[in-house]
Amino acid sequence: MALPLITLVDAVVAHRDELPPAISEVSLDVSRGDWVAVVGDNGSGKTTLLATLGGVLPLRSGTMERTPGLRVALLLQDPDDQMVASSVEHELVLSVPLDVDDATRRTRISAAIERFELGEFLARNPHRLSGGEKQRLAFATAWLEAPDVLLLDEPLSFLDEVMRERVISFVREMNANGTAVVWATPGGDDVELAQRVMTLRRAPSPEPEQDSPVFRRASRGGAKERIVFDKVSFSYEKHRVLDRANLDAKSGQRILLTGRNGSGKSTLLLLAGGAIAPSSGRITRAVEERGVMYLPQSPERLFFAETVMEEICFGLERRGLSIETARQRAEEALNRVGLGAGHFAPRSPFELSFGEMRRVAFAIASALDPDLLLLDEPASGLDARGRAVLESLVRHAAGRGAAVIIASHERGAALACDRTLELKGGTLFEVAYAHTPSD
Numbered sequence: 001m002a003l004p005l006i007t008l009v010d011a012v013v014a015h016r017d018e019l020p021p022a023i024s025e026v027s028l029d030v031s032r033g034d035w036v037a038v039v040g041d042n043g044s045g046k047t048t049l050l051a052t053l054g055g056v057l058p059l060r061s062g063t064m065e066r067t068p069g070l071r072v073a074l075l076l077q078d079p080d081d082q083m084v085a086s087s088v089e090h091e092l093v094l095s096v097p098l099d100v101d102d103a104t105r106r107t108r109i110s111a112a113i114e115r116f117e118l119g120e121f122l123a124r125n126p127h128r129l130s131g132g133e134k135q136r137l138a139f140a141t142a143w144l145e146a147p148d149v150l151l152l153d154e155p156l157s158f159l160d161e162v163m164r165e166r167v168i169s170f171v172r173e174m175n176a177n178g179t180a181v182v183w184a185t186p187g188g189d190d191v192e193l194a195q196r197v198m199t200l201r202r203a204p205s206p207e208p209e210q211d212s213p214v215f216r217r218a219s220r221g222g223a224k225e226r227i228v229f230d231k232v233s234f235s236y237e238k239h240r241v242l243d244r245a246n247l248d249a250k251s252g253q254r255i256l257l258t259g260r261n262g263s264g265k266s267t268l269l270l271l272a273g274g275a276i277a278p279s280s281g282r283i284t285r286a287v288e289e290r291g292v293m294y295l296p297q298s299p300e301r302l303f304f305a306e307t308v309m310e311e312i313c314f315g316l317e318r319r320g321l322s323i324e325t326a327r328q329r330a331e332e333a334l335n336r337v338g339l340g341a342g343h344f345a346p347r348s349p350f351e352l353s354f355g356e357m358r359r360v361a362f363a364i365a366s367a368l369d370p371d372l373l374l375l376d377e378p379a380s381g382l383d384a385r386g387r388a389v390l391e392s393l394v395r396h397a398a399g400r401g402a403a404v405i406i407a408s409h410e411r412g413a414a415l416a417c418d419r420t421l422e423l424k425g426g427t428l429f430e431v432a433y434a435h436t437p438s439d
Contacts (some may be wrong), residue, residue, distance in 0.1 A: 004029040005070055005149055005180055006053055009313040013052050014349055021060065022048040028198060030149060034180040037194035039187055041383040042355020046184035047077060050151045053182060071097070073147035077154050077354050077381060079138035080127055088129075088137055091124040095141035108144055114410050116140040127362075128236075131158040131297040131377055132261025132409065139167055148239035149180045149390065154354075156190060157380040158297060160409040168193065186355070186383035225286055226372050226403035227272055231427075232281035234267060241267045243280065243426035249403035250329050251371070254394055257407045259423035259432070263408035268423060269294060270372040272405060287371035289319075290402075294374040299361035300350065308352075308360055309345040310336070315368050333367035334360075337389050354381045362393050362438040373397045377407045 008028045014021045018371060023045040030036060040046050044292040051057045052064070054074040076082050085091040092112055096105045107290075113119050116136045121129060126137055137159045156164050165409070168190075175181050183194060191197060195425070229247035233240070238294045241264035249255055259265050270276045271283060285292070296302065306313040309330055316326035331341040344352075349360055358381065365373060377388055394417075395402050406417065419432040 002031045002033070003067070004065075005071075006030040006069045007063075007065045008053065009050075009063045011064065012060045013048055013051060013057050014060050015057075019351065023052070024199065025062070026200070027062075028053075031178055032148070032178050033175065033189045034182075035193065035195045036180075036182045036198045037173050037191045038182060038184045038200060039191055040184075040318055041186060041202060042381070042386055043087075043353040043358075044198055044202045044277070046087055047153055047199065047353065048075060050153050050182060053149070056150050067148075068314045070149065071145060071147045072149045073142040073145040074151040075138055075142045075153060075155055077157065077406075079131075079134035082138060082141070082213045082259065083126040083134070086125055087123055088118055088126055091126050091137060091141060092118070092144060095144040097145060098198075100146075108146075112140040112144050114394055115143075115166075119405045130266055131380075132160060132163060133435055135159055136163060136167075136261070139170070143170060143174070147249070149182065150174060152181065153184045154184055154186070154381055158377055158409070163261060169263060173215065186381070194361055201362060220339065223252055224248075224401075225284075226251055226253075226283045227286070229271075230278045230282045230284070232271065232278045234264075234271060234276070234279050234284060236267075240426050242271070242278075242423075245423075245426070245428045247272075247421070247428055249372075249405060251403055253419065254398050254404045254417040255406070257416040257423060258409065258420060259407075261409060263423045264426065265409075265423055266297070266376050269405065272372070273304040273374050278433035280416050285372065290371045292367050292370055292372040292374070293368055293370040295361050295365060295376060295378060297377045299357045299382065300354075302361060302364070303349040307346055307349060308339075308349050309341075312364050312367050313350050315364065319368075329367045335361040336366055337393070338385060339363065355383060355386050358382060359386060359389060360363070362389060366396070367391055369400055369402075370397070371402055373402050373404045375404070377408055378406060379408060418427070 006439050011023060011026045012021050015021050021158060026049060038046050040050060054072050079255045083091055085094055092109050096108060107321060115141060118137060121133060126134060134194045139155060159167060167284060171181055185191060225248060227249050229245050231244040231246060232242055233244055234242040271278055273292050302336035303311055305314060312327040316329055334341040336343055339359055349357060379387055394404050
């Protein structure tokens with residue numbers, strides 16, 4: 001029987017001394033060739049466990065032993081957090097271990113470029129890639145490290161079906177060659193890939209989560225054109241992303257925008273929100289005092305305040321609401337997304353799990369109640385409860401008269417949408433009605 005590469009015994013880890021443990025009394029051994037799925041809801045400690053195994057977080061108590069000279073690669077849930085170079089090519093070069101000779105280094109980098117389809121991005125800044133492209137690059141860097149242990153934090157997030165299958169194939173190949181794999185997931189088909197399954201459960205909080213999100217539908221009258229694209233084109237440098245695209249979204253409509261990674265879905269949302277201007281064509285918005293809200297793929301990019309309460313109240317106070325009214329709206333919004341206000345309102349948003357951050361972003365959207373709601377891959381990284389919250393949020397926003405556009409590589413995305421559009425080769429195609437929405 002092979003000796004474990006990593007042995008964790010009764011591990012207790014907390015992000016700060018005054019906070020309760022993120023994981024408590026967790027034991028795990030990882031041997032060469034293992035494939036362990038770490039399954040748990042958002043906030044259960046999956047990311048904390050991987051960071052602990054990777055040596056990033058110290059133990060409060062318990063022990064961890066690692067084989068001397070062990071190579072461990074950690075792929076983070078948000079790829080932006082692990083990229084340090086100014087170009088994709090440089091990021092790849094930095095990922096090859098220093099003890100690899102030049103000829104092997106060049107061969108491995110060429111193989112990574114081909115396997116992960118990075119050839120057209122080599123000169124680009126990694127942070128300016130699409131979410132799926134960033135994920136591919138992050139996985140390529142982990143693969144280049146030739147690790148003994150590969151720690152993957154929800155590695156299929158943001159990937160379309162083609163790249164999901166390719167990533168799974170690469171991980172299987174590495175695992176067959178002896179690399180131990182620890183794969184964190186909220187659950188799903190990827191659990192079946194593992195030899196062993198470890199389940200993490202969230203530690204009970206002083207105030208439990210709400211039993212279910214409550215969004216009440218409230219009609220705002222006849223449909224209005226919220227946004228219209230008239231022959232809109234847009235290019236990044238010499239790369240044409242949109243080519244004379246036409247789009248109209250009415251109040252109460254829920255539109256699912258699909259397309260391969262890098263097809264331009266995020267760009268279309270940024271254009272719709274007014275963050276960038278089209279190269280040609282015209283965009284017309286008809287929004288009232290409630291305005292426009294865009295939620296990016298990584299919700300923590302929005303956050304800046306010290307507490308969740310301040311984060312939600314900021315936009316409300318800028319609209320002229322009193323502090324008392326803003327706080328009341330914020331508490332109601334937190335409760336609607338299933339995060340008990342008494343427990344989550346005073347916490348730092350940066351100490352929450354990815355799924356909890358995503359739900360705080362949903363609470364901000366719920367509190368602001370925009371006329372145009374733009375959601376970029378909102379279902380990625382969410383457990384079943386989080387997806388239920390998302391679906392309720394979308395229905396509520398549409399019921400309040402908003403036009404909702406959801407960009408997702410998942411065709412259904414578990415959302416009750418009225419229309420499905422596909423972005424391909426810079427052109428928008430009306431695919432079909434996703435299904436008849438149920439209210």
